[in-house]
Amino acid sequence: MTNKHSWQALTVFTLSYIFAALAANSIGPLAPFLQEELGFTKGNIGLFTASIYLAAALSGIPSGWLADHLGVRKALVIGLVIQAILTCGLLTGLLPWMLLFMFLSGIGYGVVNPATGKGVMVWFSSTLRGTAMAVKQSGFTLGGVLAGVILPPIAVLFGWQKSILTAVGLLFLGAFIAYIFCPTKQDEFIQNKTENENKPNSSNSQPSSWDRKAIIFWSIIMIFFAAVQQAGTTFLVIYLVEKIGYTRVAAGMFFFLALVSG
Template sequence: MTVTMSIPAYIPILAATTAAQSLVSLAMLSPAAVAPAIARDLQVSGAMIGWWISMAYGGAMITSLLGGNAVRRFGATRSTQIGLLLVCLGGGAMMAGTLPLALLAALLTGLGYGMTNPAASHLLARSTSPERRNLVFSIKQTGVPLGGTLAGLIAPRLTQAWGWPAAMASVALTCLGLALLLALARHSWDSDRDPKSRMTGNPFSGLVSIWRSPRLKALSLTGFAYAAVQLSVSTFAVTMLVTDLSWSLVDAGLLLSAVQVAGVVGRISIGSLADRFFGGTGTLIGLGLVTGILALLTGLLAPDWPAIMVFAILVPFGAAALGWNGVYLAELAQSSEPANIPRVTGASLFFTYGGVLVGPPAFAGLHTLVGSYTATYALTALPALAGALILMAARRRNS
């Protein structure tokens, strides 16, 4: 008797979209991982990396609005390829080693980054049953912390061996390689594209659709709030540990790695819990409440606290603050007509990327006012709890 095993249709799509998410995240975060070396060669302050990140996410906001039209006309696989090629061009511009081209590189990288999520949501929603959608979307979103982890592991070592342009080149070539590999699946995965669809459609139509839907509006506003907290957790954790708690840079870096790993494990676990027990909205509300509580506990940290206690607060803080994205994207897909998933996802991500832009500068401004990083982290409980309350109010109205 011959036993045949068939791979579920969503598995190769999940692998491809997770790989794409990992690589574009790697490209976004690699300059930050070697910022001192880049700043030295460009003769600018290391703080300029903040402007680089802001410009990149500004580019992502643009293509998140255009992604729905691109998916409809070119197909989700081709849109992913376009995103990867834009990131590749960004790496090439970065390698030139001049400030104007570095800023152009940020824009190109951001434009490519913003293309991938609407396309991935379309592909995964088509191939995944609703009962496992939260888990599948959450696995895909592990590409973000995976990309950050790879940036921290690979870019500094390549920079030390051959210089930071070599690190940028390796990322660019890897993105190019995946773009070429995706061509093998493009015909079957993009069978629903409409070549006659116009790219000139109103890019703001998705925003209008979101604002007219109480549920989508609540999800998008919550995404804005949670994203502001999420990036602040990963951006200022090391500085808080070194400055306020007198940790060494090595020990602080170890904890940050643990937070990133918690983000990966948390996204998968949270997606599974959402599918099995709590549902997407209930899970997102719970994450906001847990994040808010842990933010308040972070405000109590002091130099005399044992390291194990600091880990016990910051690692779950990272898991909660970094773990919501997959469930959020799955809820957007669940709340949209199949044909509108790329457009709605892109428009909602416009809010999320806005939170990324606003969060770290707001955190820095609040730190100037309150004088300590731990107290500023306590204040991040406000947007986390606000996002949870927004979803609670929306759910109550719909019940």
């Protein structure tokens, strides 16, 4: 059982993840523009994806600590603002600086998933957490979808810099929405239920060795899954433009279809 604040919180979490993922996935759809105007190679483009996700991975545990000690709303706002400010560094147009700012923006991006994940754990009972987590995680895919749909047309009409500024503006919008609409006090029923669920008992107070091994196993599997996924999304648009002959906007639509199809 949940209340209206639970679904309000889930909406905030999903929107935040959409905006964060849009900015994080912006380089793939914009790759042909960066190649044409800045002379970047495919290897250079790949470094952008590696930079932001390396930073997100390194900041994962500290980000979880931040969410635990500052609360979900504060951590979420901080993460989105950091990502927004540092994404502006891409406007320099200089490869070393762009890679540095992309890496640093990944620190902010790395806060979003732990913060929203904890929010789902707090606001939803065990019977609905899986569904709520799935909705929240769909924000990552939707963010990539929007990146493929809106960023290339903006780049064609106004330049790739305006596409980056659009992503930055959406990050600030996400931070504003999180600050204004993210609930900060749990409904009494949910709070009591969460406390009851977390009470230790003789059967499940400690995870078994199998539980730990399963977590490690799936973490390793996800490394390879994420590597294949990011390689595909990073270079798909370049391939379609250079090898197949599609326009940059049409290639962006295929980027959209690739993410929608999973």
